[in-house]
Amino acid sequence: MDDAELQAWIEQVSLASFGRPFVHRARFNRRLTSTGGRYFMKSHDIEISWLQWETYGREETEKIIKHELCHYHLHLLKRGYKHRDPDFKTLLARVGGSRYCQSLPQARPKQAYKYKLVCADCRTEYLRKRKVDVRKYACGKCRGKLKSYPLDFTKPS
Ligand SMILES: [Zn+2]
Ligand SMILES: [Zn+2]
Structure with missing residues (x-):
């Protein structure tokens, strides 16, 4: 097509x-x-x-x-x-048209991600499927400290 x-x-x-x-x-x-x-x-x-x-x-x-x-x-x-x-x-x-223009699923299903890592310095967010030991990893952008939040408890951004 x-x-x-x-x-x-x-x-x-x-x-x-x-x-x-x-x-x-x-x-x-x-x-x-x-x-x-x-x-x-x-x-x-x-x-x-x-x-x-x-x-x-x-x-x-x-x-x-x-x-x-x-x-x-x-x-x-x-x-x-x-x-x-x-x-x-x-x-x-x-x-018989579709009711909405918006009929696409999210390109990446959000449920797949269970944790959100947020850099304490530059506020960059990273989504992860598994729990990450934040003591071992730093922010990929600024090497700042990361904080981990379970996604269920964060407001959708
Ligand atoms: Zn429309
Ligand atoms: Zn950062």
Whole structure:
């Protein structure tokens, strides 16, 4: 799958599910990991996360495409194109789009880390899966003293 194929795919979904053409640009974004897709209000372009495609494949990615196309078409039609707008909700339900742009898991599952080491000097944080004897190791950046906290007891940063 490359950008040209993605473009053709989105054009086809647009006609089939919305009965309207997609006449702007679509591309994969290889660095986009927090959301499955994005719609750009200024350029009207759509970006799809490469990770979304790789992780979930065609069916789930098509739902993201429909979600972004809901933003796209409603915005161009000057209708309610934001998540909370009734127009958006109605259209999304009709075409079967994914409910959220954000459908990606964290690239690294947080549960895997059990300890957070914090440098007492420069405040750099390190995540570790196993308990580390902080008397034996120093901060990798400034050689300062490290403190270890079990992750369950720290506030999410
Ligand atoms: Zn959205
Ligand atoms: Zn440090």
